[in-house]
Amino acid sequence: MTQLFIGLMSGTSMDAADAALVDFSAGPPTLIATHRAPLSSELRGALLALCAPGPNEIERMAALDTQLGEIFADCALALLKKAGVKADAVIAIGSHGQTVRHQPAGTYPFSLQIGNPALIAQRTGITTVADFRRADIAAGGQGAPLAPAFHNAVFRSAQRNRIVINIGGIANITLLPRDAKQFVTGFDTGPGNVLLDAWAERHLGKRMDEDGRFAASGKVNENLLNEFLQDNYFSLAPPKSTGREHFNLAWLDTMLKNHGSVPAQDVQATLCELTAASISDATRRHAPTAEEVLICGGGARNIHLMQRLRARLQPRAVDSTEKYGASPDWIEAMAFAWLAKRTLEGKPGSLPSVTGAGHEVVLGGIYRAKLTYPQV
Numbered sequence: 001m002t003q004l005f006i007g008l009m010s011g012t013s014m015d016a017a018d019a020a021l022v023d024f025s026a027g028p029p030t031l032i033a034t035h036r037a038p039l040s041s042e043l044r045g046a047l048l049a050l051c052a053p054g055p056n057e058i059e060r061m062a063a064l065d066t067q068l069g070e071i072f073a074d075c076a077l078a079l080l081k082k083a084g085v086k087a088d089a090v091i092a093i094g095s096h097g098q099t100v101r102h103q104p105a106g107t108y109p110f111s112l113q114i115g116n117p118a119l120i121a122q123r124t125g126i127t128t129v130a131d132f133r134r135a136d137i138a139a140g141g142q143g144a145p146l147a148p149a150f151h152n153a154v155f156r157s158a159q160r161n162r163i164v165i166n167i168g169g170i171a172n173i174t175l176l177p178r179d180a181k182q183f184v185t186g187f188d189t190g191p192g193n194v195l196l197d198a199w200a201e202r203h204l205g206k207r208m209d210e211d212g213r214f215a216a217s218g219k220v221n222e223n224l225l226n227e228f229l230q231d232n233y234f235s236l237a238p239p240k241s242t243g244r245e246h247f248n249l250a251w252l253d254t255m256l257k258n259h260g261s262v263p264a265q266d267v268q269a270t271l272c273e274l275t276a277a278s279i280s281d282a283t284r285r286h287a288p289t290a291e292e293v294l295i296c297g298g299g300a301r302n303i304h305l306m307q308r309l310r311a312r313l314q315p316r317a318v319d320s321t322e323k324y325g326a327s328p329d330w331i332e333a334m335a336f337a338w339l340a341k342r343t344l345e346g347k348p349g350s351l352p353s354v355t356g357a358g359h360e361v362v363l364g365g366i367y368r369a370k371l372t373y374p375q376v
């Protein structure tokens with residue numbers, strides 16, 4: 001008997017809605033099918049505008065909540081069609097939603113994801129679990145990162161100390177000690193692709209620096225890199241998490257003001273180095289005994305970034321999770337399928353040793369598609 005779940009993810013990069021159909025019936029989770037629905041430039045622009053304070057936010061947010069709910073539902077339906085699987089065969093969907101604000105350290109801590117889960121449940125006919133971050137924040141945690149619990153379930157080794165680094169818009173690290181008695185820890189290291197994408201968009205008119213070619217064509221400006229690394233976030237002790245509200249083009253423009261005219265390709269090279277340096281600094285400080293480094297997220301596709309990571313993290317083995325049997329592009333979506341399963345089982349989803357929550361909590365809100373409750 002299969003145990004099918006769907007994970008839906010749209011991360012900080014706002015590049016696409018990702019859908020993964022995962023079977024949890026035996027041993028390690030099996031990825032059955034995937035579907036990616038790129039976000040239109042218009043929608044992406046509207047979402048980006050919502051990430052910073054502006055007029056009429058409630059109305060704009062509510063409309064985008066519905067629009068994204070439809071997009072996520074269509075993405076799940078397209079996935080099922082591709083896989084030749086009926087909705088009835090799927091136990092539940094775990095939908096992360098699109099983060100529009102993440103402020104876990106404010107006076108009134110919150111993290112806000114949109115993409116109406118009630119709509120996803122009604123349109124697909126599949127019970128949908130969403131709003132995964134709130135319970136952890138209510139328990140005193142950051143509500144992020146959430147992927148480490150899944151990394152622990154899939155990539156922990158009894159032979160080697162491993163770290164998993166997910167390079168999405170923001171990059172996060174998971175420390176997996178080989179000693180089963182030791183806690184798993186993890187945190188956001190800082191920008192992953194978010195600044196690389198923004199600078200590539202401004203100077204190349206493209207959404208990303210494909211394979212890191214633009215960065216590879218420039219020279220790292222050491223003064224600028226040092227100024228980037230002076231940012232307070234990098235020296236903060238974990239637990240910590242961050243987002244677009246901190247690392248964005250306005251942040252970069254402020255930094256650039258003190259550095260005359262740095263050629264655009266050198267800025268890109270320096271931003272790429274910032275991602276590699278902040279990850280390697282975090283590794284040196286918090287995971288000095290790590291032997292294997294597993295990279296996932298879109299950043300694993302950036303050839304230049306992977307080279308810079310290998311150079312900075314040597315003599316450790318640095319490889320895409322592909323080498324460990326899991327496509328780097330779908331780990332995050334798979335994680336939310338897994339988190340939905342945890343929720344329906346009444347099991348905790350986040351790790352207090354990662355998020356800083358006072359205790360373990362069952363994550364998410366359940367939006368039922370039917371009158372009967374799905375059985376796990």
Ligand SMILES: Nc1ncnc2c1ncn2[C@@H]1O[C@H](COP(=O)(O)OP(=O)(O)OP(=O)(O)O)[C@@H](O)[C@H]1O
Nearest residue numbers: 011012013168169193208210211297298299301302
């Ligand atoms: N061939 C490539 N070359 C360079 N960069 C790439 C390539 N493919 C993907 N990327 C980068 O990966 C990003 C998308 O990665 P991903 O989907 O993992 O991030 P995300 O949506 O922000 O997820 P999250 O924040 O949840 O981890 C793109 O915006 C781009 O910067």
Ligand SMILES: [Mg+2]
Nearest residue numbers: 011013015016
């Ligand atoms: Mg993405």
